[in-house]
Amino acid sequence: MKVRELLTNTYKSSPLLPAEIDSILGITLHKSKEYLYKKSDKNLTISAIKKFKKLIIKRQTGWPMAYLRGWQEFYALKFLVNKNTLIPRSDSELIIDTSLEFLKNSKNLNILDIGTGSGCLIIALAKNKANNNYTACDISKSALKTAKTNARKHKTKINFVHSDLLNNISLDPSSGPKPAQKFDLIIANLPYLTPQQMKEPSIKKEPRSALLSGKDGLDHYTKLLSTIKPFLAPKSCILLEIDPEQSKQIKTIIKQYLPQAKIEIIQDLNKLDRLIKITA
Ligand SMILES: C[S@@+](CC[C@H](N)C(=O)[O-])C[C@H]1O[C@@H](n2cnc3c(N)ncnc32)[C@H](O)[C@@H]1O
Structure with a gap:
């Protein structure tokens, strides 16, 4: 034919x-x-x-085109994706723009990406700002495998750690347990959807564990914020991608665990609250 x-x-x-x-x-x-x-x-x-x-x-x-293709473009870079990794969204490029602004004129900073998925965020940062120390973690071993392949493909040096949030981050594999590492920049696009939002047909083939976060979509960020303080270097910055409806609730959670922090809400191109910037 x-x-x-x-x-x-x-x-x-x-x-x-x-x-x-x-x-x-x-x-x-x-x-x-x-x-x-x-x-x-x-x-x-x-x-x-x-x-x-x-x-x-x-x-x-209902399989997304990105999974059929096997890759998705993010921040002008190609990332391998599969059913174990979330498909990178253009909305998340705001994390990169905001991070690069924070990292301007600096070097040798420690940067951590929590819930790295395909590795798109940390790799895009490492590609655009090489002179820093990059660490990324995920609870999914299969996602980490893909992230490592992407990092290799893009010739970036990233330390990948299998970890439930920050649980394994304080462990240095070479020297055994040691006090928590301090980070100058922590970025996270963790699951933040509610069971109701999970009914959206376009996301049904993506990993549930990458999207759903308890009844109100805030389980992951609540747990993360409750344990993050020992990991913060002086003058550090945390960037969290959120659902636009969550900004009020998340501000309350931040005030509970980091009462001294400055909180800013950054909107996306559609004027929706998309990113929380916390400076310690
Ligand atoms: C919304 S996806 C984001 C993936 C990628 N950072 C991006 O922006 O495309 C969330 C990621 O967090 C990971 N994750 C879920 N729960 C986690 C946990 N408790 N600790 C670490 N990572 C987690 C998922 O496996 C998934 O890869």
């Missing part, structure tokens, strides 16, 4: 948009859409047609 024929048949039989169908054939053949348009007379192998049909069914059953 030729490219043109397969595409025309699928436009008729599938509920997907033609542009998506074209992209899926591109993914199948590892070619651009432009290539497909130019080579519409090309004969396809049986295995390519089979793979294409499988991907079409996956997409029809």
